[in-house]
Amino acid sequence: MSGCSPTTSTGVAKIVRTLVLTIDRDNDLGVKSGIRGPVVGRKSCLTAALRLGIADPEESDTNAILGALHHHDRLAEGASASDEVQIAILTGDVRVGPRSDRAIASQLDEVIQDFQPDAAVLVTDGADDEASLPIVTSRVRVDTVEKVIVRQSKGIEGTYYYIVKAIEDPRFRSRLLVPLAVFLIIIGLGLILPNGIALIGSLPLLIGLWVLGKGLGLEAQMERVAMEMRDSATGGLFSSLLWGMSIVSLFLAVATIWAGWDDPVPEQSSRFEHLLGLFDEVLQWVVGGALSFLLALGVLRWKEGSFTGRSVLLIGLAVVIYTFLAATIDVVLAISSGEQYSPTFDQLGNDWGLPILSMVMYYLLRTIVQSFVEDDEMAQGNRFWGV
Numbered sequence: 231m232s233g234c235s236p237t238t239s240t241g242v243a244k245i246v247r248t249l250v251l252t253i254d255r256d257n258d259l260g261v262k263s264g265i266r267g268p269v270v271g272r273k274s275c276l277t278a279a280l281r282l283g284i285a286d287p288e289e290s291d292t293n294a295i296l297g298a299l300h301h302h303d304r305l306a307e308g309a310s311a312s313d314e315v316q317i318a319i320l321t322g323d324v325r326v327g328p329r330s331d332r333a334i335a336s337q338l339d340e341v342i343q344d345f346q347p348d349a350a351v352l353v354t355d356g357a358d359d360e361a362s363l364p365i366v367t368s369r370v371r372v373d374t375v376e377k378v379i380v381r382q383s384k385g386i387e388g389t390y391y392y393i394v395k396a397i398e399d400p401r402f403r404s405r406l407l408v409p410l411a412v413f414l415i416i417i418g419l420g421l422i423l424p425n426g427i428a429l430i431g432s433l434p435l436l437i438g439l440w441v442l443g444k445g446l447g448l449e450a451q452m453e454r455v456a457m458e459m460r461d462s463a464t465g466g467l468f469s470s471l472l473w474g475m476s477i478v479s480l481f482l483a484v485a486t487i488w489a490g491w492d493d494p495v496p497e498q499s500s501r502f503e504h505l506l507g508l509f510d511e512v513l514q515w516v517v518g519g520a521l522s523f524l525l526a527l528g529v530l531r532w533k534e535g536s537f538t539g540r541s542v543l544l545i546g547l548a549v550v551i552y553t554f555l556a557a558t559i560d561v562v563l564a565i566s567s568g569e570q571y572s573p574t575f576d577q578l579g580n581d582w583g584l585p586i587l588s589m590v591m592y593y594l595l596r597t598i599v600q601s602f603v604e605d606d607e608m609a610q611g612n613r614f615w616g617v
Contacts (some may be wrong), residue, residue: 247314248305249347249370251338252298253354253362254291255322255330262286267321268337270344275299275317290378294355295319297378301351316345322362335365342369349373412436472526479519483512503566510559517552521545543599546592553585 259265263281279295286292302317309315320337322330353376354360366372413433420430442448490508528541561581 245312245314246309246349247316247345247347248309248373249341249345249350250298250302250305250315250317251320251350251352251366252291252294252318253320253322253334253352253366254294255334255362256326257321257323257330257333258282258286258289258291259319259321261324262289265321267319267333268341269319269321270316270341272299272302272317275302275319278319290355293378294353297355297376298353301353301376305351314345316347318345320362331362331365334362335369338366338369351376353378472522472529476519476522476526479515479522483515483519486512486515503563506559506563506566510556513552513555513559517548520548524548543592543596546588546595550585550588550592553588557581557585 254260254267257267259267259269259278259282262285263278265278265281269275269278275295276299279292279299282289282295283292298317298319302315306315318341320334320341322334324330347370350366350370350372351374352360352363352366352372355378360375360377363372363375416429416433416436420426420428423429487508490511524541524545528545
């Protein structure tokens with residue numbers, strides 16, 4: 231800020247309000263020092279920095295708060311008498327993600343409502359807190375983003391110290407150790423198990439799928455599904471059991487493929503028939519896991535009061551697809567085994583009667599669900615909101 235404030239057309243100096251912000255996205259301030267955000271004012275922020283530094287002298291957020299205080303004092307010294315400078319600390323949540331971002335956005339709205347800033351200066355200690363920059367820029371103009379980096383020794387001991395601290399930090403532990411552990415487990419199983427070269431060959435496939443998910447932005451969707459699974463698991467025993475059944479079904483599907491892939495092919499059947507039968511066995515576990523997953527989502531929506539029947543329709547559609555696939559596999563196995571297959575009325579009824587019946591039932595189910603949804607929309611549309 232310069233020493234002169236801008237003036238209006240009438241010659242009166244315009245008051246410029248500058249807000250100095252620092253963001254603790256993972257709420258170290260609340261966890262380690264018991265201070266809840268937002269923390270507003272120089273004295274309160276200085277007290278928060280002292281309490282956090284005493285609780286954990288190695289916490290980098292302490293340096294970010296001190297850096298914000300430094301910028302606050304510097305701006306206050308260079309400001310004119312009519313200008314105002316304020317400092318605030320915003321805290322998120324331990325579960326970094328949408329939950330912490332919502333907390334930061336709510337606290338920022340509270341600070342903006344009280345102070346009405348014209349511009350903001352964001353002071354952070356790294357990329358994790360800078361991830362909240364879009365939240366700030368959507369509400370106030372950000373003139374400067376300052377990053378506080380503490381100068382440390384550059385020796386081997388310092389490097390070892392940072393690696394150990396990164397492993398101990400829960401934020402970086404999952405990012406560093408989990409991929410390394412999966413890599414070592416796959417390599418170990420590939421060397422121990424017979425015909426384990428396929429496991430080692432799957433490493434580029436897994437890395438490619440991970441890169442593809444990053445490129446398509448699937449990480450946020452998977453995080454949302456994981457949060458719903460976690461909320462559902464804490465919401466009731468029934469939904470927790472359904473999540474467990476779906477996971478067990480998927481593991482059993484993978485185990486079925488692993489156990490039956492290298493089984494010897496019977497003399498009276500071909501390799502194609504063997505693989506088709508294996509697919510039929512795996513399909514049952516996959517459908518069971520999908521049904522459990524959809525039921526758990528339905529229970530979660532029902533508990534939240536946002537149940538629309540979509541999960542019921544997905545369950546019905548999964549049943550229809552399974553019946554058609556199962557009937558197709560039975561017909562293909564009968565033809566490939568050399569049996570005489572004649573498409574008579576009785577034969578078609580025996581083979582395709584259940585899929586057709588499931589399709590009719592799905593149509594009736596869809597009609598019923600749509601009628602309930604339309605009734606709810608009409609009830610909400612006819613509601614009177616007058617005085």
